[in-house]
Amino acid sequence: MDYSYQWASLRVCKLQTRKSKIYYFSLFISCFSLFLPSRYNSPMILVTGATGFIGRSLMACLAREGIEARAYQGRMNDPITLREELTGITTVIHLAGSEARGRDRLLHHVDVDGTERLVEESRRAAVQRIIFASRLGADPASMHSLLQAKGQAERIIQHSGIPYTILRTATLYGRNDRFFELIVGLAIWSWPFVWLPGGGKMGMQPLWVEDFVRCLVQSLSRPDLINKTISVAGSEQLPYATLVRQLLNVAGYRRVPLPVPMLLLHPLNALLFYWWYWPPVSRYFMDRFFVPEIADHDAVYRQFGFRPARIRDTISYLRRSGLALRLFRR
Numbered sequence: 001m002d003y004s005y006q007w008a009s010l011r012v013c014k015l016q017t018r019k020s021k022i023y024y025f026s027l028f029i030s031c032f033s034l035f036l037p038s039r040y041n042s043p044m045i046l047v048t049g050a051t052g053f054i055g056r057s058l059m060a061c062l063a064r065e066g067i068e069a070r071a072y073q074g075r076m077n078d079p080i081t082l083r084e085e086l087t088g089i090t091t092v093i094h095l096a097g098s099e100a101r102g103r104d105r106l107l108h109h110v111d112v113d114g115t116e117r118l119v120e121e122s123r124r125a126a127v128q129r130i131i132f133a134s135r136l137g138a139d140p141a142s143m144h145s146l147l148q149a150k151g152q153a154e155r156i157i158q159h160s161g162i163p164y165t166i167l168r169t170a171t172l173y174g175r176n177d178r179f180f181e182l183i184v185g186l187a188i189w190s191w192p193f194v195w196l197p198g199g200g201k202m203g204m205q206p207l208w209v210e211d212f213v214r215c216l217v218q219s220l221s222r223p224d225l226i227n228k229t230i231s232v233a234g235s236e237q238l239p240y241a242t243l244v245r246q247l248l249n250v251a252g253y254r255r256v257p258l259p260v261p262m263l264l265l266h267p268l269n270a271l272l273f274y275w276w277y278w279p280p281v282s283r284y285f286m287d288r289f290f291v292p293e294i295a296d297h298d299a300v301y302r303q304f305g306f307r308p309a310r311i312r313d314t315i316s317y318l319r320r321s322g323l324a325l326r327l328f329r330r
Helices: 003-033 053-065 079-085 104-124 145-158 180-189 209-220 240-251 262-274 283-289 299-304 323-328
Strands: 045-048 069-071 091-094 129-135 164-169 193-197 228-232 256-260
Touching (some): 091 104, 104 129, 129 209, 180 240
Parallel strands (some): 045 069
């Protein structure tokens, strides 16, 4: 009798049994993971612009929710870095932009060319979804550079073949923003006046950054938002003059309203700030007075099931000292 053959057959049977056990165990774990809460079953996320105004709040929120995410570190136009950073990534939240610098060339280089490069490398890495933070009024044919760049970036993403969600937002505010803090900072330096472009009649509907971040995080687990472009804004629509008065009251300043004709807005901004390498007031800051940033009052509630915070409840940060120097910080 060939005992060596029987011994070999026995080893093969044991090995096959062991493999089948491993297979069924792996299958059990995979099925079990489908029923776990999303925070335990979340895809790997890459966040561009993670150190920016929105990015800092988003990364903190993702960490609180237990969602694994990685901050992109590198230039948006560097294909090698993008390729490395996108390895193993299933979802990209694209926040990177150069609005603060106020330079058209840099805006196109980062916001448009950078988005195009990101999409190319995302396709190569088999990324399953891109979530993009855009602006209300974004249009590739806009006469305003920022809105034109955002519109071009939207079009690149929409034609990428990658499932996407685009959130168009009104101007965001919050601690260390470049909107409310700039308004107060400018009012401090322009004593005894506060500038009101167009007499302050333009309607504003700013959204708290934490509410926008909440929309971004919800979008991760909302397949019904795939391949959709959604507009969001705050629940209050106020004339700019009313908004400024409310901000100055909270900050503790009194100023005389000084209407500024719209025709003088861009020339004044260029005269005072354009020659700075990193201007305290971007030329794109003024564009919001020409293009209304308005959405339905209940847009956030209808899409995400919660009501945005009221302005007066979220601007206590304007009471802190140092806002006069805010104009001179990046």
